[in-house]
Amino acid sequence: VISAMLDRSLFRTELTELLGGRVRFDLTLARLTTMKIGGPVGALIFAEHREECHQVVTFLEKNRTPWRLIGRGSNVLAPDEGFDGALLALGDGFKTIEKSTDLSEGKVLVRAGAGLSLTRVADWCAARGLAGLEFAAGIPGCVGAAVLKNAGAWGSEMGAVVASVTVMSGREERTLPRSCLHFSYRSLRMAPVLPAPLIVAAVEFELRRSSTVAIREQMAYYHQLRREKQPLNQPSAGSFFKNPPALFAAELIESAGLKGLRVGDAQVSTRHANFFVNRGRATARQMIALMREVQQKVEKQHGVRLEPEVEVW
Numbered sequence: 001v002i003s004a005m006l007d008r009s010l011f012r013t014e015l016t017e018l019l020g021g022r023v024r025f026d027l028t029l030a031r032l033t034t035m036k037i038g039g040p041v042g043a044l045i046f047a048e049h050r051e052e053c054h055q056v057v058t059f060l061e062k063n064r065t066p067w068r069l070i071g072r073g074s075n076v077l078a079p080d081e082g083f084d085g086a087l088l089a090l091g092d093g094f095k096t097i098e099k100s101t102d103l104s105e106g107k108v109l110v111r112a113g114a115g116l117s118l119t120r121v122a123d124w125c126a127a128r129g130l131a132g133l134e135f136a137a138g139i140p141g142c143v144g145a146a147v148l149k150n151a152g153a154w155g156s157e158m159g160a161v162v163a164s165v166t167v168m169s170g171r172e173e174r175t176l177p178r179s180c181l182h183f184s185y186r187s188l189r190m191a192p193v194l195p196a197p198l199i200v201a202a203v204e205f206e207l208r209r210s211s212t213v214a215i216r217e218q219m220a221y222y223h224q225l226r227r228e229k230q231p232l233n234q235p236s237a238g239s240f241f242k243n244p245p246a247l248f249a250a251e252l253i254e255s256a257g258l259k260g261l262r263v264g265d266a267q268v269s270t271r272h273a274n275f276f277v278n279r280g281r282a283t284a285r286q287m288i289a290l291m292r293e294v295q296q297k298v299e300k301q302h303g304v305r306l307e308p309e310v311e312v313w
């Protein structure tokens with residue numbers, strides 16, 4: 001499917017004038033997501049700072065062009081038809097990191113731009129002996145999405161270490177302290193201080209002083225667990241379903257005999273039953289058919305309805 005937008009040369013010219021090299025065309029969602037699935041996108045835009053986000057969004061809305069944020073595309077199942085709109089990614093101005101405050105009792109606040117990868121932030125903190133983000137080693141997303149999703153692993157999660165979140169909407173920016181942030185399993189609800197849609201611009205982490213060696217050892221251990229348990233050599237979006245209360249989606253899928261189940265090139269990983277992998281040419285349609293089949297069979301066998309953790313766009 002060729003998107004109508006891809007043909008709109010005036011749109012391209014104007015966006016290029018506004019952004020220079022920071023806009024790219026002729027990309028597919030398959031290139032922008034870790035599942036490697038999805039059709040063409042109208043444009044991929046890297047916004048450098050708040051004012052540029054505002055200018056771009058104003059331009060897109062004036063042109064009635066739908067837009068949405070993208071980080072590393074590691075939690076998304078994108079449609080085969082693509083997205084006839086613009087994807088906004090946070091550029092270098094959202095990739096700064098600094099120690100902001102030394103608190104008492106060995107606590108330290110670190111402010112990180114939402115466009116940084118979680119792994120970069122975890123490494124930066126490890127190098128300075130700041131503990132708390134070890135669990136994030138190996139989660140392939142950006143800080144912005146990770147906080148919105150309350151990403152977590154090994155019994156910890158973003159909510160445990162986030163001190164504040166800075167969001168923007170239009171030209172406005174607000175920093176929400178922890179009392180305005182309501183974290184729950186893979187989700188964050190924020191007090192409605194600005195009109196939606198909100199862009200997460202930065203996050204402040206509250207970490208504690210420890211030793212670089214101890215932090216790195218813990219991170220290496222988590223990396224090793226991931227290599228042992230997860231199919232990291234195949235495209236996926238991590239855990240496909242949320243764990244139901246007090247249960248594990250992977251165990252429910254495995255005990256229903258569904259490991260290795262395939263629809264075309266979409267497959268329930270033979271290594272980790274809650275990872276759905278793309279064996280090469282999987283389509284979104286195949287992934288969704290696989291999702292439905294797994295949901296039905298698990299519900300029939302265990303009486304539990306699995307809900308996707310992955311965002312189906």
Ligand SMILES: Cc1cc2nc3c(=O)[nH]c(=O)nc-3n(C[C@H](O)[C@H](O)[C@H](O)COP(=O)(O)OP(=O)(O)OC[C@H]3O[C@@H](n4cnc5c(N)ncnc54)[C@H](O)[C@@H]3O)c2cc1C
Nearest residue numbers: 069071072073074075141142144145146151152153200238
């Ligand atoms: C191999 C693998 C392992 C994984 N392991 C884990 C794990 O252990 N724990 C876990 O929780 N997750 C895990 N994930 C899932 C995923 O990495 C996380 O959900 C991550 O936080 C998604 O970040 P992203 O930048 O890729 O977001 P994307 O997939 O790009 O976007 C996710 C959503 O956030 C929105 N968004 C992105 N940036 C912003 C922003 N700045 N402001 C507002 N909205 C924004 C997007 O529009 C989209 O709706 C794993 C994924 C893979 C592929």
